[in-house]
Structure formats: structure tokens, C-alpha cells
Amino acid sequence: MKITRRSLLISLVLCLLVSLNAFGAGQTEQSGPATYKIGISKLLAHPALDAAEKGMMDYLATTGLSVSYDLQNANGDISTASSIAQKFKSDKVDVAVGIATPSAQALAQVFPATSSTAVVFSAVTDADEAGLVAKNIAGVSDKNPVEEQIKLLIDITKAKRIGNIYASGEANGVVLMEMAKAACAKFGVEFVPAAISNSSEVKMAAQSIIDRVDAIYIATDNAVISALASIDDVTKKAGKVLFSADPSGIEGLDAMIAWGFDYYSIGLETGKVIEKILKGTEAGTIGTVYITDPTKFELWFNLDTAKKLGYTIPQSLQDGAAVLIKDGKKITQ
Numbered sequence: 001m002k003i004t005r006r007s008l009l010i011s012l013v014l015c016l017l018v019s020l021n022a023f024g025a026g027q028t029e030q031s032g033p034a035t036y037k038i039g040i041s042k043l044l045a046h047p048a049l050d051a052a053e054k055g056m057m058d059y060l061a062t063t064g065l066s067v068s069y070d071l072q073n074a075n076g077d078i079s080t081a082s083s084i085a086q087k088f089k090s091d092k093v094d095v096a097v098g099i100a101t102p103s104a105q106a107l108a109q110v111f112p113a114t115s116s117t118a119v120v121f122s123a124v125t126d127a128d129e130a131g132l133v134a135k136n137i138a139g140v141s142d143k144n145p146v147e148e149q150i151k152l153l154i155d156i157t158k159a160k161r162i163g164n165i166y167a168s169g170e171a172n173g174v175v176l177m178e179m180a181k182a183a184c185a186k187f188g189v190e191f192v193p194a195a196i197s198n199s200s201e202v203k204m205a206a207q208s209i210i211d212r213v214d215a216i217y218i219a220t221d222n223a224v225i226s227a228l229a230s231i232d233d234v235t236k237k238a239g240k241v242l243f244s245a246d247p248s249g250i251e252g253l254d255a256m257i258a259w260g261f262d263y264y265s266i267g268l269e270t271g272k273v274i275e276k277i278l279k280g281t282e283a284g285t286i287g288t289v290y291i292t293d294p295t296k297f298e299l300w301f302n303l304d305t306a307k308k309l310g311y312t313i314p315q316s317l318q319d320g321a322a323v324l325i326k327d328g329k330k331i332t333q
Contacts, residue, residue: 028203035066036278037096039088041107043100044076045305046226048263052099052122056265056274063275066224074231076199076223078102085110089117097276099123100171100222101130104139108132118283122270123263127288135284138277140269142220143290144177144245145233149259150183153215153243156257162192163213165205165231167196167223176219202227206234215241222258225249229255247298247323251330256309258300265296298322 040056042049053071055189057174061068074081081098085106088096096111097120099103104121111117113134121132121139132139138215153159164180165183167173184191185207192213195204206216215237218224224231225246235242242255250258269289277283301313302325318324 003049016052027131029333034067036273037070037091037093038067038095038097039070039072039082039084039091039093040086040097040099041074041081041103043074043081043103043222044220044226045073047055048220048225048246048261049099049123049222050271051248051263053266055121055269056097056266056271057267057269060274061270063099063271063277065278074106075228077081081106082109093117095120095277097122097270097274098139101125101132101170102222104132105171108134108137111136113137117119118277120270120273120277120283123266124219126175126229129175130171131282133287135282138273138283138286138288140289140291142263142275144176144220144260146219147180147183147186149243149245150180150189150217151187152259153217153241153257154187154189156313156317157215159189159214159241161213161215163192163194163206163209164200164215165194165196165209165216165218165224166221167197168246169197170221170223173221173223176221180217181243199223199227203230203234203324206231209233210238210240213240215243217243217245219245228255231252241309241311247300250300253265254302254305256302256305257310258298261299264296264297266291301325304328 004092027110033215042053048272072084081103091108095118098107101124104124107119111119113136115136115196119137121141157300161310162184181191192209194209196202196205230254232242236254244255244258245260247258247260273286299321300323301321304325306313
């Protein structure tokens with residue numbers, strides 16, 4: 001067969017291209033550690049959930065793992081949370097993170113136990129009740145010491161009737177409501193609940209019970225906490241005590257007591273769970289992580305509000321508080 005100069009040139013070019021492709025492929029394989037895709041679905045933007053998100057990302061930045069994030073916000077809408085979960089499935093994320101119960105539940109539905117994708121939950125009160133138990137699921141609970149919180153409220157205010165607003169459609173909200181109800185029964189205090197289906201109903205719910213209670217206790221119920229300012233407005237006008245189990249959103253309000261988790265710490269613990277999974281630990285063997293370290297909790301007292309309402313916060317409690325509001329100033333201890 002006669003070889004022309006043209007065919008020889010084409011052959012040389014093809015050989016060069018093959019060599020370059022082979023070199024490029026070798027370079028890709030040796031370019032460093034794999035980058036893991038982490039999808040984070042947050043139920044809504046709120047100081048506590050934002051802090052949890054930041055905590056996990058800050059922790060993972062210290063691990064040396066190469067990760068990329070897809071940060072999504074469901075804006076409090078369950079159907080949007082489901083759409084986000086489907087997006088993560090299509091994008092084939094390595095770990096799908098759900099911040100708050102509804103977001104985590106949406107991910108668990110899309111990534112069942114047979115899935116190779118791990119689901120990690122953060123700021124979920126009761127994983128069992130929420131159906132978040134499977135071999136591909138792990139996470140961090142934000143279950144608060146509700147009984148101790150109710151007792152503190154009673155000890156300071158001598159309240160005989162305590163109100164509570166909760167989201168009836170959210171497992172987290174119902175669990176916390178039942179815990180508060182049981183605590184009130186234990187201490188011989190009347191429990192006055194008001195159910196809501198979304199954040200827009202919170203103020204009306206507060207108004208519906210304010211004349212029948214001495215104080216209102218608000219748990220870490222996302223739909224309710226996101227509208228805490230409206231409850232604060234109602235209790236302030238009525239001259240009633242407001243206790244929040246979420247200190248992260250209390251600054252600038254008149255709530256007299258706040259005692260609960262530092263959600264940044266919950267995020268740090270969530271980051272540790274993600275790290276273990278990316279390094280080969282099966283999620284189900286990690287299960288639910290509970291935080292019991294008292295340093296991860298924050299206690300706030302608004303002494304200005306207490307004075308207006310005629311209450312005295314014992315000095316021993318003030319000494320143990322992380323933050324005091326006095327004369328309009330925030331004092332961090």
C-alpha cells in the first residue's frame with residue numbers, strides 16, 4: 001500500500017492526540033483527593049438553622065477533606081424540600097444533609113435505606129418519631145431539656161398557667177408540645193396549647209391564648225421560632241413572660257428568659273458525623289448523636305424585662321447565665 005505524505009501527516013497527528021489524551025487522563029487521576037459533593041437542604045433561613053449550617057461547614061474546613069456544597073433553602077415549604085431532595089438525587093451528591101425535621105424527612109424519602117447516598121440530619125428533636133432511622137441515616141439531635149426549662153420558668157415566675165404554640169404538622173413540634181404538656185402536668189401547672197400550620201398564624205395563636213396564661217413557653221419548633229418576634233410583641237403588650245428555648249433569635253426582643261442550644265455547636269457535631277461517613281463509616285452505625293455537655297447550652301436573662309414585669313432573677317442564676325440584658329446593654333459572661 002502506498003503511503004502518501006498526507007496520510008503520514010494524519011497518522012502523526014492522531015498519535016500525538018492519543019498521547020496527549022493519555023497524559024491528560026494520567027494527570028486527572030493524580031490531581032489530588034476526590035471532591036465530595038454535599039447537598040445541604042435547610043428548612044428556612046433562621047439564626048439557629050443558619051448557625052447549624054455554618055458550624056458544619058466550618059468544621060469540615062478543618063478536616064482536609066475536599067468538599068463542594070449545594071446550599072438550598074426550602075423557605076418553610078414542604079413541597080420545596082421534596083424538590084430539593086430530588087435535585088440532590090439527580091446531582092448524585094455523596095451526602096445529603098437536612099437541617100430541621102421536614103427537610104431531613106424529605107431526603108429520607110428520596111434516599112431510602114437501600115441508597116448508597118448517606119442522609120445526615122441536623123437540629124432534629126426526635127429521629128425515631130420522625131422516621132429517621134435507617135442504615136444510611138445519621139445525625140445530631142437538638143432535643144432540649146424541656147422539663148428542666150419548664151421548671152426554671154415556674155421557679156422564677158410562679159406561673160400557674162403556661163401557654164405553648166406549636167406546629168401541628170411538624171413531628172418536631174408535636175413531640176416538643178407533648179414534652180411541655182407532660183412537664184406542666186408533673187409540676188401541677190395548667191397547660192394551654194395553640195396549634196398552627198404555618199408561621200403566618202403564630203401571632204394570632206399567641207393572641208388567642210395570652211389572656212388565659214401567665215407565661216408562654218416556646219420550644220425549638222421551627223415554624224414558631226421563625227415568628228418569635230410576633231409572639232414577643234404580644235407578650236410585651238400583655239405584660240406576660242416569654243420563655244424561648246432558642247437563644248439564637250432572642251437578641252433585640254423583650255423575652256425575659258432564653259435557655260437552649262448554641263446551634264453553632266450542633267453544626268460542629270454534624271460536621272463530625274459527615275466526616276466519619278466520608279471516611280468510610282456507615283451512617284447507621286453512628287445513628288443519632290445527643291449533646292449533653294452543659295457548655296453547649298446558653299442561658300439568657302433580660303433583667304430589664306424582669307424589672308418591668310415585677311420579677312427578680314436570683315443572683316445565683318444570673319451568675320450562671322451566658323448573657324444578661326441590663327440597662328439596654330448585652331452583657332456576655
